[in-house]
Amino acid sequence: MSFLTHLECPKCGAAYDPSQVVNLCACGSPLLARYDLERLARAVTKEDLVGRRADLWRYWEFLPLERKENIVSLGEGFTPILRAPNLGRELRLKHLYIKDEGLNPTGTFKARGAAVGVSKAKELGIKKIALPTAGNAGGAWSAFGVKAGMEMIIAMPQDAPDLAKKECIVTGATTYLVEGLISDAGQIIARGVKEYGWFEASTLKEPYRIEGKKTMGLEIAEQFNWELPDAVLYPTGGGVGIIGIWKALNELKEIGWIEGPMPKLISVQAEGCAPIVKAFAEGKKESEFWHGARTIAGGIRVPKALGDFLVLEAVYSTKGTAVSVSDAEIMEALKLVARTEGMFICPEGAATVAAAKKLRDSGFLGEDERVVLLNTGSGLKYPELVEIRLPIIKGLQGA
Amino acid sequence: MSFLTHLECPKCGAAYDPSQVVNLCACGSPLLARYDLERLARAVTKEDLVGRRADLWRYWEFLPLERKENIVSLGEGFTPILRAPNLGRELRLKHLYIKDEGLNPTGTFKARGAAVGVSKAKELGIKKIALPTAGNAGGAWSAFGVKAGMEMIIAMPQDAPDLAKKECIVTGATTYLVEGLISDAGQIIARGVKEYGWFEASTLKEPYRIEGKKTMGLEIAEQFNWELPDAVLYPTGGGVGIIGIWKALNELKEIGWIEGPMPKLISVQAEGCAPIVKAFAEGKKESEFWHGARTIAGGIRVPKALGDFLVLEAVYSTKGTAVSVSDAEIMEALKLVARTEGMFICPEGAATVAAAKKLRDSGFLGEDERVVLLNTGSGLKYPELVEIRLPIIKGLQGA
Numbered sequence: 001m002s003f004l005t006h007l008e009c010p011k012c013g014a015a016y017d018p019s020q021v022v023n024l025c026a027c028g029s030p031l032l033a034r035y036d037l038e039r040l041a042r043a044v045t046k047e048d049l050v051g052r053r054a055d056l057w058r059y060w061e062f063l064p065l066e067r068k069e070n071i072v073s074l075g076e077g078f079t080p081i082l083r084a085p086n087l088g089r090e091l092r093l094k095h096l097y098i099k100d101e102g103l104n105p106t107g108t109f110k111a112r113g114a115a116v117g118v119s120k121a122k123e124l125g126i127k128k129i130a131l132p133t134a135g136n137a138g139g140a141w142s143a144f145g146v147k148a149g150m151e152m153i154i155a156m157p158q159d160a161p162d163l164a165k166k167e168c169i170v171t172g173a174t175t176y177l178v179e180g181l182i183s184d185a186g187q188i189i190a191r192g193v194k195e196y197g198w199f200e201a202s203t204l205k206e207p208y209r210i211e212g213k214k215t216m217g218l219e220i221a222e223q224f225n226w227e228l229p230d231a232v233l234y235p236t237g238g239g240v241g242i243i244g245i246w247k248a249l250n251e252l253k254e255i256g257w258i259e260g261p262m263p264k265l266i267s268v269q270a271e272g273c274a275p276i277v278k279a280f281a282e283g284k285k286e287s288e289f290w291h292g293a294r295t296i297a298g299g300i301r302v303p304k305a306l307g308d309f310l311v312l313e314a315v316y317s318t319k320g321t322a323v324s325v326s327d328a329e330i331m332e333a334l335k336l337v338a339r340t341e342g343m344f345i346c347p348e349g350a351a352t353v354a355a356a357k358k359l360r361d362s363g364f365l366g367e368d369e370r371v372v373l374l375n376t377g378s379g380l381k382y383p384e385l386v387e388i389r390l391p392i393i394k395g396l397q398g399a
Numbered sequence: 400m401s402f403l404t405h406l407e408c409p410k411c412g413a414a415y416d417p418s419q420v421v422n423l424c425a426c427g428s429p430l431l432a433r434y435d436l437e438r439l440a441r442a443v444t445k446e447d448l449v450g451r452r453a454d455l456w457r458y459w460e461f462l463p464l465e466r467k468e469n470i471v472s473l474g475e476g477f478t479p480i481l482r483a484p485n486l487g488r489e490l491r492l493k494h495l496y497i498k499d500e501g502l503n504p505t506g507t508f509k510a511r512g513a514a515v516g517v518s519k520a521k522e523l524g525i526k527k528i529a530l531p532t533a534g535n536a537g538g539a540w541s542a543f544g545v546k547a548g549m550e551m552i553i554a555m556p557q558d559a560p561d562l563a564k565k566e567c568i569v570t571g572a573t574t575y576l577v578e579g580l581i582s583d584a585g586q587i588i589a590r591g592v593k594e595y596g597w598f599e600a601s602t603l604k605e606p607y608r609i610e611g612k613k614t615m616g617l618e619i620a621e622q623f624n625w626e627l628p629d630a631v632l633y634p635t636g637g638g639v640g641i642i643g644i645w646k647a648l649n650e651l652k653e654i655g656w657i658e659g660p661m662p663k664l665i666s667v668q669a670e671g672c673a674p675i676v677k678a679f680a681e682g683k684k685e686s687e688f689w690h691g692a693r694t695i696a697g698g699i700r701v702p703k704a705l706g707d708f709l710v711l712e713a714v715y716s717t718k719g720t721a722v723s724v725s726d727a728e729i730m731e732a733l734k735l736v737a738r739t740e741g742m743f744i745c746p747e748g749a750a751t752v753a754a755a756k757k758l759r760d761s762g763f764l765g766e767d768e769r770v771v772l773l774n775t776g777s778g779l780k781y782p783e784l785v786e787i788r789l790p791i792i793k794g795l796q797g798a
């Protein structure tokens with residue numbers, strides 16, 4: 001069923017056969033899936049999408065599976081883009097939207113990458129998958145991997161959120177806690193991959209996770225009825241989502257489904273871990289390792305992303321920007337969204353709210369622009385951010 | 400836009416004007432929304448639904464709103480019905496499905512009732528809503544109420560799950576903890592309603608929550624392409640969902656969109672709180688207050704449901720049954736689903752898995768029957784059910 005032709009290195013241009021198990025390019029770069037877009041454009045129209053299944057597999061022509069039987073699905077994707085008029089009034093943005101990725105299985109957008117990554121791994125005959133994670137990717141990959149009958153090995157920082165640990169435990173994934181950051185967990189996994197022959201599904205070391213994340217871009221286009229918004233704010237850790245959205249929009253442009261300027265892609269980071277923001281400010285093409293990374297938004301606590309050069313290219317080429325916000329601003333934004341829109345979003349999503357406020361204040365975002373904030377997950381996964389202090393009333397029968 | 404004609408008492412037949420704010424019938428019974436189904440059937444066909452918005456508002460003709468502007472939405476409903484072949488093998492059920500309500504905003508099916516209840520309250524000009532809750536309804540109503548700009552007052556048992564408390568706190572609802580059960584919280588709310596004139600949205604004391612829950616029945620019909628499954632298992636606390644599904648299927652039958660026998664509607668309760676199961680076993684039309692109610696599945700810890708007679712009628716009239724399971728069986732089932740299907744479901748949902756096992760063993764469910772389990776919420780809302788005991792590895796840089 002697929003229009004996939006090959007895996008391509010965006011650095012050196014080398015091509016790889018997608019029927020083989022591949023991780024990185026020989027040159028060390030991540031690989032990108034390439035499709036026969038001409039044939040695809042002849043085979044499907046925008047109108048064909050109407051009435052299809054309400055998950056990301058509605059876009060199967062843009063995805064890398066050869067056979068539908070290999071789909072491993074828990075209902076991921078096709079999340080709503082909600083108008084946020086109350087929050088918009090606070091931020092002086094008349095056309096503000098939140099894409100709520102909290103409505104995915106496992107409560108975050110990580111389900112997209114896991115669904116497509118695990119499905120393709122199943123198609124390739126892989127039986128054991130290992131990955132390091134800040135937390136949520138572990139929960140997502142465990143869920144899909146276990147459903148597919150695979151053995152899952154997960155390593156995450158010791159201080160990852162409890163709920164992500166519990167998701168891995170309950171599904172029966174082999175789970176390790178590591179002293180340090182996701183980069184330390186990555187080194188542990190890399191050692192195991194070498195010693196035991198696990199398949200490594202680290203961010204961008206596996207070429208299909210990004211194809212799952214790409215569907216956010218396809219959805220933004222379809223849900224806006226193919227009239228793109230003016231800006232998309234994305235909380236950037238590993239950056240797979242923003243690269244994926246950019247890839248999707250380029251593919252749609254190439255087949256003629258969308259026209260005109262791209263939305264400004266805006267990379268949002270935390271002040272305590274802002275390698276992309278620093279590189280952008282310096283006009284560089286790659287980021288440097290950020291020492292002493294620290295933020296309450298664990299999903300964007302990534303000191304150096306393997307795909308940093310692609311994130312920066314996405315930002316530069318769409319006339320976007322990169323901006324960092326403090327943990328205090330993140331917490332204030334999280335509460336503001338809850339009290340205005342009733343949404344309990346994750347701190348990473350809240351970072352985009354704080355960033356939108358800054359960019360509106362600076363004039364980078366205009367009052368009439370259509371602005372999409374990507375809330376990458378549900379606040380339910382971060383219960384530690386809300387304190388319980390409530391009055392206790394005696395039951396009337398006891399009175 | 401609505402086909403709503405009146406509110407009808409299922410006990411005494413009295414009719415009420417739906418343009419007025421009404422709670423119960425003068426006789427004390429809950430009221431049910433009635434529609435001009437003949438006119439509805441002329442105005443819309445099954446095929447018209449194709450391509451509509453992927454939330455419960457795709458069924459607006461079956462819902463009580465007069466004006467679309469009053470819709471308060473966070474993307475609720477149209478949740479997936481997932482095949483569960485791995486779990487099915489364990490239970491010896493060849494066609495097993497789980498409808499995953501965990502993919503709703505606020506992580507549970509309570510979002511459906513809250514979306515429609517709050518939207519209709521907004522239409523009726525209500526500004527303050529109060530309700531007692533076991534937890535999840537409080538989180539859901541707070542979210543939708545706050546988005547609608549209303550003042551929300553919530554009372555829940557002191558031992559309700561922390562995450563439900565936090566959902567109410569973060570959205571800014573006025574939240575009280577009450578010593579005792581949801582019934583005690585209900586008495587507190589009833590007193591406030593009398594003293595301060597709040598609108599009371601307790602289960603079935605408000606007639607539109609059930610219309611939101613009804614959409615689960617509409618979805619089951621549409622998602623099975625109007626060929627109904629053989630059985631639906633539903634974890635029963637207040638019972639609004641099972642009444643709603645039954646009401647939906649009756650409405651669909653009346654307009655000719657479905658034919659043949661109804662699915663057996665099966666009410667599942669916990670051994671520590673099984674008033675419906677007891678009443679069913681005794682062939683009674685109503686249940687008795689269950690003293691000393693106790694179960695880990697807080698959502699079904701309801702000692703006496705106001706709509707018990709409707710739940711029992713739904714079960715009797717569809718040749719269903721009522722069955723209880725122990726807390727140990729619930730926990731075992733929860734782990735089984737996670738390890739076979741990768742899904743971290745809530746204990747109430749897990750109760751239906753345990754019940755399916757029992758009913759398969761007893762022969763009530765046949766191997767070839769198409770069986771739908773209703774998972775009413777995400778396990779993410781019950782982190783206390785999973786313990787963390789994991790090995791900690793030193794980072795390699797420290798080695």
